[in-house]
Amino acid sequence: MEDGTRRSVDDLAKALECILDSVIEETGLSTTSKKKKHNLTANQLKTVQSLHKFVSSSSFQQNTGSTSAISGTIACCDGFISEWENAGGKSAAVQQLVALLQKASYQSASLVNRRHFYRSFRSRTSPMKIVRIVRRDDPLGATIKCDGGKVYIARIIAGGVADRSACIQEGDRVLEVNNVSVADKTADEIVALLNRCDGGCVTFKLIPAEISNPQNNQPDQSHIHLRALYDYDGSKDTRHPCPEAALAFRKGDILELLVCNDEHWWQARCLGSGALAHGEDRILSAAHAGNGVGLLRVGLIPSELLQQKTKQAEEKKTPSKNCSEDDLYYESVCRWTNRTNLVRPIVLIGPPGVGRNELKRRLLMLFPERFSTTVPHTTRPPRPGEVEGVDYYFVERGEMEEMIEEDQMLEFGEFRGNLYGTALSAVRKAREKATPLLTPHPLALRHLRTAEFSPILIFVQPPSFEVFKESREAFRARMARGSTASPGPTSRGFTDAEVRQVLTNAANLEHAYGHMFDARLVNANLEDSMSNLIKLLHSLESKPTWVPLSWATKCVD
Numbered sequence: 001m002e003d004g005t006r007r008s009v010d011d012l013a014k015a016l017e018c019i020l021d022s023v024i025e026e027t028g029l030s031t032t033s034k035k036k037k038h039n040l041t042a043n044q045l046k047t048v049q050s051l052h053k054f055v056s057s058s059s060f061q062q063n064t065g066s067t068s069a070i071s072g073t074i075a076c077c078d079g080f081i082s083e084w085e086n087a088g089g090k091s092a093a094v095q096q097l098v099a100l101l102q103k104a105s106y107q108s109a110s111l112v113n114r115r116h117f118y119r120s121f122r123s124r125t126s127p128m129k130i131v132r133i134v135r136r137d138d139p140l141g142a143t144i145k146c147d148g149g150k151v152y153i154a155r156i157i158a159g160g161v162a163d164r165s166a167c168i169q170e171g172d173r174v175l176e177v178n179n180v181s182v183a184d185k186t187a188d189e190i191v192a193l194l195n196r197c198d199g200g201c202v203t204f205k206l207i208p209a210e211i212s213n214p215q216n217n218q219p220d221q222s223h224i225h226l227r228a229l230y231d232y233d234g235s236k237d238t239r240h241p242c243p244e245a246a247l248a249f250r251k252g253d254i255l256e257l258l259v260c261n262d263e264h265w266w267q268a269r270c271l272g273s274g275a276l277a278h279g280e281d282r283i284l285s286a287a288h289a290g291n292g293v294g295l296l297r298v299g300l301i302p303s304e305l306l307q308q309k310t311k312q313a314e315e316k317k318t319p320s321k322n323c324s325e326d327d328l329y330y331e332s333v334c335r336w337t338n339r340t341n342l343v344r345p346i347v348l349i350g351p352p353g354v355g356r357n358e359l360k361r362r363l364l365m366l367f368p369e370r371f372s373t374t375v376p377h378t379t380r381p382p383r384p385g386e387v388e389g390v391d392y393y394f395v396e397r398g399e400m401e402e403m404i405e406e407d408q409m410l411e412f413g414e415f416r417g418n419l420y421g422t423a424l425s426a427v428r429k430a431r432e433k434a435t436p437l438l439t440p441h442p443l444a445l446r447h448l449r450t451a452e453f454s455p456i457l458i459f460v461q462p463p464s465f466e467v468f469k470e471s472r473e474a475f476r477a478r479m480a481r482g483s484t485a486s487p488g489p490t491s492r493g494f495t496d497a498e499v500r501q502v503l504t505n506a507a508n509l510e511h512a513y514g515h516m517f518d519a520r521l522v523n524a525n526l527e528d529s530m531s532n533l534i535k536l537l538h539s540l541e542s543k544p545t546w547v548p549l550s551w552a553t554k555c556v557d
């Protein structure tokens with residue numbers, strides 16, 4: 001047993017013994033007590049003695065209590081409590097004993113067992129339970145709802161203080177908070193009561209869900225993963241039932257749904273953004289920053305249905321508002337390992353001038369076997385030395401127009417009376433050779449981001465204005481001195497206005513396509529960008545990545 005756990009078990013054992021002593025004292029069981037308020041029955045006496053024995057036993061102290069020892073103790077407690085309650089006895093000490101027994105169970109069982117221990121303990125004793133939760137400065141991690149004059153625990157946020165206590169559950173009916181009856185109180189008044197916590201503790205008097213609402217106490221625990229398609233800040237959401245329990249996220253974040261049995265509010269945690277999003281990384285960085293305790297925060301997020309309903313309500317209010325029918329708020333994703341070695345094209349997306357083609361050119365030069373590139377189509381006649389299928393596919397205008405008409409072109413344009421473009425067939429051809437490296441216009445993603453191609457999308461981002469200017473000027477100077485390895489055919493200069501345009505275009509792309517990017521690469525110093533890109537590609541190709549669920553079911557695994 002670790003030192004910390006050992007100490008808490010010891011502390012608990014001592015505390016439990018003290019309480020038992022005071023029960024004995026208060027009930028007049030003690031032979032030394034002068035005041036004899038209550039007489040315990042022989043059974044109750046036996047229970048107190050068994051509890052003493054249980055607490056001081058080596059199995060309890062070493063955290064190895066067997067199921068039969070625990071159930072034996074539960075049976076003892078049951079007997080004691082029901083006799084006590086039947087006799088109409090009132091005792092703060094007994095209540096404390098109950099609270100401590102709940103604590104005792106924490107020390108001696110896993111979370112699942114704790115719940116089982118506690119629920120079986122409670123369900124066979126009083127229909128009422130008094131629960132004391134130590135929350136200190138943390139949010140309670142539970143929401144309430146008022147229904148027909150009764151107040152219920154609406155949600156327990158997975159991993160939050162209330163959940164970790166394992167003492168309350170969704171559907172429990174709240175009778176009192178901190179000894180104040182909640183009857184006739186509004187939801188806001190109850191929230192105020194909950195927030196006014198006494199020494200970091202909240203005390204509830206509850207009727208357990210299995211008694212107050214027997215049909216509805218099985219939360220849906222299915223884990224679903226979604227990619228957020230919008231930014232969300234619960235603190236600004238006036239619909240939110242409990243803003244402090246809201247989970248904020250950004251477009252593109254991967255959300256793990258923990259509980260989604262409520263049609264409007266789901267419980268989720270954010271695993272990070274991008275194809276490599278990994279909850280554990282976030283836990284480590286939170287712990288590193290000194291804010292983490294090894295758990296990702298779980299919070300409430302609006303369901304797809306709630307978002308749709310809100311949108312419809314807004315449309316009714318302002319019919320002129322042009323909202324599209326098929327607005328989606330989340331995309332179902334799954335974590336996929338490329339066991340079939342499907343060749344996934346690498347797509348570098350970015351604002352013109354950011355350096356996508358420079359990076360592509362360098363990758364092709366460094367790894368000619370590993371990467372391939374597409375051969376474009378054109379309607380212009382071949383020039384001397386140009387080879388069909390190597391430099392271009394030379395086609396008649398009519399043929400290319402037909403390809404455009406039939407949606408077979410990834411992208412196309414006209415220059416000096418001739419059509420140029422990249423066909424989807426050219427991507428398929430390039431894929432037969434190696435991994436295609438593509439730098440298309442973002443509109444091409446409509447064709448590329450499909451199960452067939454399952455591309456890896458990397459957003460090439462510009463650095464800040466100053467770093468952009470500085471890195472491009474330094475690069476040009478190095479090229480002029482001829483000191484840079486593999487210089488490009490040109491190294492153009494950028495005016496301030498052009499740099500600003502690159503930054504603006506990057507922000508617009510982020511806004512429009514940000515949720516699709518598997519990873520981001522800031523292209524500041526070219527050598528650093530290349531080595532970061534190579535590492536990134538290795539990770540994206542070798543590790544499990546988040547992909548739309550529809551891709552995984554259609555073409556992979």
Ligand SMILES: Nc1ncnc2c1ncn2[C@@H]1O[C@H](COP(=O)(O)OP(=O)(O)OP(=O)(O)O)[C@@H](O)[C@H]1O
Pocket residue numbers: 350351352353354355356357358359439471472473475476488490491492523524525526527529
């Ligand atoms: N990190 C960098 N540092 C310095 N210069 C760079 C860097 N990346 C690219 N460049 C230079 O910036 C210029 C624009 O790069 P590039 O042509 O690759 O941009 P692009 O994103 O492909 O846009 P476009 O479609 O307009 O070509 C080129 O001269 C290139 O050599």
